[in-house]
Amino acid sequence: MKNSTHSQPINFQNKEELKRQIFKTLDFYYPSCMDYEKGGYINGFLVDGSINNTTTKHLVATSRYIYNFSIGVILGGTSWCLEAARHGIQFLNKHHLDKQHNGYFFEMNDLGVNNSAKMAYGHAFVLLASSIAYKAGVEEAREVLDNVYNVVETHFWDTEYEFYKDEWDESWTTLSSYRGQNANMHMCEAMITSYEATGEEKYLNKAYRLAKGVTRELADRSGGMVWENYTPEWQPDYQFNKNNTKDEFRPYGFIPGHQFEWSKLLMWLDRHKSEPWMLETAEELFRKGWEKGWDAKYGGIYFALSPEMKVIDKDKNYWVMAEAIAAASLLAAKTGNHEYWDFYNQLVTYSSEYLIDHEHGGWYKLLNRKNKRYSNVKSSPPKTDYHPVAAFYQAILALD
Template sequence: MNVYRTHEGLHHAFRDVLNFYYPDCIDVRTGGYVAQLDEREGYVYDSRSKHLVATARAVNNFSLGTLADGPEWCRTAAEHGLRFLSTVHWDPEQRGYDWLLDGRVPVDRTRYCYGHAFALLAGARAHQAEIPGGREELDRVFEVLEERFFEPDHGLYADRASPDWSELSSYRGANANMHTLEALLAAGEVTGEEHFFDRAYTVAERFARELAAETDGLLWEHYTDSWAHDLSYNEDEPDHQFRPPGYQPGHHAEWAKLLCLLAEHREEKWLLTRAMELFDAAMDLGWDDQYEGLYYTVESSGKPIVDDKYGWAHAEAIGASALLARHDTTYLEWYDRLWEYATTHLINPRYGNWYERLTREGELPEPDHGPEVEPGYHPITNCWLAMERLDREEGTLMAGE
């Protein structure tokens, strides 16, 4: 049997990623985290850059470590990061979170909904782990998201604003809304307050039903400020790091996971139906039958645009298949297949961290040593999610055959 169908196997993978980052990630000089670790050898290649998303994700990670009865240092590490997020990243004058710091000095104060979404997630998970200040952070970020980013006429969130909030970008995107949905679900689960689920439902319905209906059920990433599909966006930059053209199988799986989570709090049957449709689309269009693994971006026909394989996409598909398997055990086949690919290609055999990106054939390219890093949030979150649901179901989550 796949060892990752057991609590012990999942906890081992979860713990390995935490151990890769701790203690080197704790910046005792300037505060916050050092998130820029070389994914192959583990050395620090940039000790100065403090990226909002990396900070918030690491708070999430160590809070989940606390919830999963991890080492005692998980709690102190989460407290350490939350203090930095709530004081140094936070701009009290403009009431928003700074995007990028050099040590403690802001170098990019652009207000990104994406970054604020992860700050909300960090506050929610810290509150769940009873980290002091978690609830206060949750409430503060939600207020900013509602006042500055949410567009009532569209039922969705804008993407970014200038540092003083005077200018709002005309770009609208799926990614910021997807992660805001994720954070809203976490906030609802840890507080029990329905207004978080109400807002999450609005976002999910607008994207997964209404907007997707215009693209044959698939989820496009890029939109105009009136929320019209911008189908030509970045078509001349197929390798764009953060906003590539095409459909992303990994995001289809991630939306499927989030719809499953929302379905635990809403009775509308379309949520699970769409979750299955989106996951099936991710695998039908994105799975590489020759070399295994999920392509990064594809055309609506399934023809790959960028055939690289990203670790985050497979971690999200693992989480989605674990949740879907509670409703249809045939999804266990994908759960096992995804874990097999991850353990063979994506997980560093020396440290247990996950590689960011592979070539189509499964080779490691030269590492990207930029400030935007993924500090293990995707595998940690999805291992924790599977463990938590397995415990809730008394070990039956992935026992079916």
């Protein structure tokens, strides 16, 4: 399947162009994604924008849509962005929220609960969505922000190890033995966003603890890169999901994309609370992600590495490129080292050629090593292209 290419070179170091890219993505989804009949958003789209799933309502997708439309407001978008973000906050409150036990259901099928698990990963996105929506002017998002923060601190925070636990059942009675870095990473992102929205130090302190805990303590336990899956005592679990690199939330391996994502988070945190170890660690994670992950022959970043740091999944995933773009831009802004803009330009050039759909908008989800698409599905739940929207938003801030 041939990917669409773009004839005119795009200047990705131009803030107006990055803004245009963000709105082109929002325009791909809106207004088709608005489910006015049942509430919330439609999650499933083919490449050309036609809908292939009207019933799945995923907590992460609901939250990511709210994030996207809130960024639209912050970047000066028209009134529909605010209305679209508010629409999602209403659905969170009305349907994802468990009125009996509190917390948020992970997946709905129409208005019925399809997966009632209480997942830290999902709650991290509710925190991200409610804080950015509040910042964008959705007043009622504050109630969601306060509630979800209370839920994560009460049920997920592990006071002994100072990380977030991963998964409870519906009634908060059975806790999974699984522990993972992914939920903690997105919780860190949500805490920084909550701090920026409210100015309350408790969020910044929690983001700081998570960033240091994962990128220093946990990374040390697995040889300097962040492993994905852990035992209840937060030791790397090299058997869990063995060789299943395609798990959406708990992939097996060292994921180069997550090294870049932590690099981005450290530089974002550094804007508010700067310590020398942050830049040092961010550069180290970026370098390792690049050295182990960049495909010198076909371009793009490999998806997964074994415990021995050998490539075990050569596919190119859209979000990995987006996170690397964000990290490169923030490191360039922090260090003044032009090499990071060179990395940035390599990443955006690759993404523009193979991942960005210049015809319809949005990003293709997954390519093989030779940069060919596997299917004509543009967006299955919970994609929504939040990663590219967030990455270009960070790049806009870096260019400032």
